[in-house]
Amino acid sequence: MNYFDIIFCFFAVVTVVSAGIVVFSRNIIYSAFSLLFTFFGVAGLYVLLNADFIAVAQILIYVGGILVLLLFGVMLTNKVVSVDLKTGTMQTFPASVLTALLAGALCGIFYITDWRTVEQVRDIGTTTNSLGELFMTTYVLPFEVASVVLLVALVGAAVVARKEKSHHLSSTPR
Amino acid sequence: MHIGLVHFLIVSALLFSLGLYGVITRRNAVLVLMGIELILNSANINFIAFARYGGLQMDGQAIAVFVIVLAAAEAAIALAIVLNIYHRFHTVNVDDISKLKE
Numbered sequence: 001m002n003y004f005d006i007i008f009c010f011f012a013v014v015t016v017v018s019a020g021i022v023v024f025s026r027n028i029i030y031s032a033f034s035l036l037f038t039f040f041g042v043a044g045l046y047v048l049l050n051a052d053f054i055a056v057a058q059i060l061i062y063v064g065g066i067l068v069l070l071l072f073g074v075m076l077t078n079k080v081v082s083v084d085l086k087t088g089t090m091q092t093f094p095a096s097v098l099t100a101l102l103a104g105a106l107c108g109i110f111y112i113t114d115w116r117t118v119e120q121v122r123d124i125g126t127t128t129n130s131l132g133e134l135f136m137t138t139y140v141l142p143f144e145v146a147s148v149v150l151l152v153a154l155v156g157a158a159v160v161a162r163k164e165k166s167h168h169l170s171s172t173p174r
Numbered sequence: 175m176h177i178g179l180v181h182f183l184i185v186s187a188l189l190f191s192l193g194l195y196g197v198i199t200r201r202n203a204v205l206v207l208m209g210i211e212l213i214l215n216s217a218n219i220n221f222i223a224f225a226r227y228g229g230l231q232m233d234g235q236a237i238a239v240f241v242i243v244l245a246a247a248e249a250a251i252a253l254a255i256v257l258n259i260y261h262r263f264h265t266v267n268v269d270d271i272s273k274l275k276e
Binding site: 004005008009012015016019020022023028031032035038039042045046049050051053054057058061062065066069070072073074076077078089090091092095096098099100102103106107110111115116117118127130131134135138139142146149150153154156157158160161 | 176177178179180181182183184185187188189190191192193194195196198199200201202203204205207208209211212215218219222223225226227228229232233235236238239240242243244245246247248249250251253254255256257258260266269
């Protein structure tokens with residue numbers, strides 16, 4: 001066990017346990033805040049995999065953006081003042097059997113497959129530079145398409161989330 | 175025991191299964207979205223693990239960036255839809271939302 005293994009075990013346990021709390025907790029606020037630790041754990045795994053830029057992007061986008069958005073969703077769609085934050089579950093038994101079977105099958109397949117791995121990876125230093133070069137050369141078209149998709153999605157989200165009351169008023173003048 | 179590709183893949187498999195369990199069992203639409211985020215994260219771990227160990231090099235990380243971008247777009251749109259559903263039906267229980275139009 002060297003330092004890499006110990007740190008991996010720490011982040012793996014943090015990720016899986018907090019993901020379990022997200023899924024199994026009865027209180028949706030606990031789920032939302034436990035998702036924070038899952039995202040941080042995954043970011044730690046990215047750092048261990050030599051993906052420093054993606055780890056920072058994960059923290060910025062997931063923790064700073066998506067999680068805040070989800071928390072807004074939780075706050076706006078639940079009666080926070082009353083005690084209506086508990087959420088029910090359904091089909092617990094078939095779902096647990098199905099997902100346990102799936103997890104077992106996936107882990108078994110991952111374990112018995114003889115992966116062709118590159119054992120000694122050369123030290124590439126920080127990845128931001130090469131990632132940026134890749135986006136400007138090989139992946140320039142997907143990069144531009146992704147930017148347009150993001151713009152359209154955000155404008156669409158703003159339009160969809162707006163209340164329809166103003167639309168009614170403008171269409172039917174009184 | 176030395177940590178290698180398999181261990182990262184197993185973590186991602188567990189994360190995927192937990193996310194799928196959340197999507198199947200939870201009634202609250204926001205929690206279903208959280209399950210989807212877990213699934214996307216597990217896919218991303220796979221991409222980056224293969225980028226590190228499978229000789230995929232930077233291409234795997236580039237694809238992971240696209241996954242993060244699409245996850246952000248998906249979360250924004252889905253939450254807008256959930257808010258709209260809440261305004262209309264006064265619930266976010268995915269079982270009760272079975273009509274496109276009232």
